[in-house]
Amino acid sequence: xxxxxxxxxxxxxxxSLLSIFILLKILPLNISSFLMGKLSSLIGPRLGVSxxxxxxIKNVMPEKNEKETLKIxxxxxxxxxxxxxxxxxxxxxxxxxxxxxQVCGKRNLLLVKKTxxxxxxxxxxxxxWEICPIIAFKNNxxxxxxxRKPNNxxxxxxxxxxxxxxxxxxxxMEGAKKIxxxxxxxxxxxxxxxQKMNDGIEVPFFNKPAMTSDSLAQLCLRIxxxxxxxxxxxxxxxxxxxxxxxxxxxxxxxxxxxxLQIMTEVNLIIEKWIRxxxxxxxxxxxxx
Numbered sequence: 001x002x003x004x005x006x007x008x009x010x011x012x013x014x015x016s017l018l019s020i021f022i023l024l025k026i027l028p029l030n031i032s033s034f035l036m037g038k039l040s041s042l043i044g045p046r047l048g049v050s051x052x053x054x055x056x057i058k059n060v061m062p063e064k065n066e067k068e069t070l071k072i073x074x075x076x077x078x079x080x081x082x083x084x085x086x087x088x089x090x091x092x093x094x095x096x097x098x099x100x101x102q103v104c105g106k107r108n109l110l111l112v113k114k115t116x117x118x119x120x121x122x123x124x125x126x127x128x129w130e131i132c133p134i135i136a137f138k139n140n141x142x143x144x145x146x147x148r149k150p151n152n153x154x155x156x157x158x159x160x161x162x163x164x165x166x167x168x169x170x171x172x173m174e175g176a177k178k179i180x181x182x183x184x185x186x187x188x189x190x191x192x193x194x195q196k197m198n199d200g201i202e203v204p205f206f207n208k209p210a211m212t213s214d215s216l217a218q219l220c221l222r223i224x225x226x227x228x229x230x231x232x233x234x235x236x237x238x239x240x241x242x243x244x245x246x247x248x249x250x251x252x253x254x255x256x257x258x259x260l261q262i263m264t265e266v267n268l269i270i271e272k273w274i275r276x277x278x279x280x281x282x283x284x285x286x287x288x
Contacts, residue, residue, distance in 0.1 A: 011154070013152055013154070013155065014152055014153070014154025014155055014158075015154070017154070017155055017158065018154065018158060021087070021088055021158060024036070024084075024085055024087070024088045024089075025088040025089070029086065029089040029092055029093065029238055030237060030238055032085040032086065032088070032089065033082045033085040033086050033089075033237065033238050034082075034085070034237070035085060036081040036082060036084050036085030037078040037079070037081040037082035037085060038078070038081070039081055040077045040078060040080055040081025040082075040084070041074050041075075041077045041078035041081060043077075044073075044074075044076075044077030044080070044081070045070070045073055045074055045077055049284055050073055050077075050284075052283070052284055052285075052286065053072075053073050053076060053283035053284050054069060054073060056283045056287060056288070057069050057072055057073070057278070057283060059206075059208065059288060060205075060206035060207075060208055060288070061206070061275075061278070064278075071279065072278045072279045072283070073283070074279070075278075075279020075280065076279055076280070076281065076282065076283055076284075078279075079127065079234060079279065079280045080282065082128070082234070082238075083128050083129075083130065086128055086130075086238060087130065090128075090130055090131060090134060091134065093128070093131055093134075093238060093240070094131050094134040094135055094138060095134070095138060100238055100239050100240060101131065101135065101239070101240045101241075101242055102235070102239075102240070102241045102242070103135060103242050103243075103244070104241065104242070104243040104244070105243050105244040105245055105246070106139075106244060107244075108228055108244040108245060108246060108247065109135070109136065109139060109141065109228070109244040110139065110141075111226055111228070111247070112141050112188055112226065113141065115226070116186070117186075117224060117225060117226055118182070118183050118186050118187055118188045118189070118223075118225050118226070119188040119189075119225060119226040119227070119228045119247075120183075120188070120189055120191060120216055120219060120220055120225050120226070120227050120228070121136070121143060121188060121189070121190045121191070121228050121230050121244075122190075122191045122192075122193050122216055122227070122228070122229060122230065122266065123190070123191075123192055123193075123229070123230040123231070123232060124192060124193070124194035124270045124273060124274070124281065125192060125194055125195075125281060125282035126231070126232050126233070126273055126274070126277065126280050126281050126282075127232040127233050127234040127240060127277070127280045128232065128234065128240060129192060129232055131232065131240065131242065132190060132230050132232060132242065133145045133190050135242055136188070136190070141188060142167060142187050142188065143167070143187075143188045143189060143190045144167045144168070144169055144178065144179065144182045144187055144188070144189045144190070145167070145168050145169070145189070145190040146168070146169055146170075146171055146175055146179070146189070146190070146191060146192075147159065147168050147169075147170060147171070148170070148171050149170040149171070167182075167187070169182075176215075179219065180219075180223070183219060183223045183225055184223060188225075189219075190230075191215070191216055193212070193213055193215075193216055193266065193270075194270050194281075194282075194287070195213075195285050195287065196210065196211050196212075196285060196286055196287050196288075197211055197212060197213035198211055200212045200213040200214055201214045201259065201260060201263065203260065203263045203264055203267050204264055204267060204268075205267045205270075205271060205287065205288070206271055208288050209288075210267070210287055210288050212263050212267060214259040214260075214262075214263050216262070216263070216266065217250075217257075217258075217259035217260075217262040217263050217266075218259060220250050220262070221250065221256060221259070221262075226247045227247050227248040227250060227262075227266075228244055228245065228247050228248075229244075229245040229248065229266075229269050229270075230242065230243070230244055230245070231243040231245060231273050233276075233277055233280065234277075234280055245269070248262065248265055248266065248269070250262055
């Protein structure tokens with residue numbers, strides 16, 4: 001009985017999401033993004049989960065007054081809504097003819113080809129983080145991305161469809177093996193590493209201790225690879241700036257850094273991005 005109920009719930013969830021996806025796909029990109037952003041900014045701040053975002057901001061950015069804090073929360077919800085509205089149009093954003101993306105530091109992206117060394121591209125839940133691997137794909141640089149496999153098979157199918165041109169690996173042991181195999185065979189990987197990881201290591205983030213995955217550090221210390229920070233900014237509406245920053249140095253004076261040293265530097269880089277555009281980061285997860 002429980003399994004049947006579960007299947008019915010999955011079916012209803014999946015069909016609902018599929019219907020929304022089809023509707024957003026029919027709408028022009030700008031309208032789809034605008035409508036979802038507007039709807040999300042009106043509803044999101046009223047939801048109980050916004051309290052988590054409020055507490056996070058007050059915890060790490062106490063200099064922000066009440067008005068500024070609420071503005072960040074509203075901006076966060078608008079950005080998240082826009083990401084949802086843009087999801088069916090991701091390829092159009094990157095591969096379309098309207099030049100919606102300004103790519104900076106492209107030389108750091110192309111270092112993969114120049115040095116014949118795979119990269120560990122890392123980013124955060126900022127602006128529309130989903131466009132990063134498509135930019136690499138556009139430049140003929142294959143990137144394996146990591147994703148959390150949804151329990152709902154219909155939702156999982158939809159995600160696989162949207163990312164059909166990209167190589168993906170699920171989180172967990174299966175994904176870990178695929179990551180190691182890819183790097184050893186010269187294929188780059190993409191990581192979003194701004195969320196809490198209970199079995200990670202304690203690393204400063206906004207001057208507060210935060211459990212952080214050290215998988216990036218372990219990989220680059222174990223397998224020769226470039227560690228390239230990828231910053232995404234929403235400039236206006238559906239226009240973005242994507243910056244491939246200089247690779248993080250994993251050695252100092254000829255001696256390899258420790259995982260803690262590497263992840264401290266990585267967290268500091270992400271923190272700078274968030275401070276620059278606090279309304280574009282996803283403050284909803286329990287980071288601290």
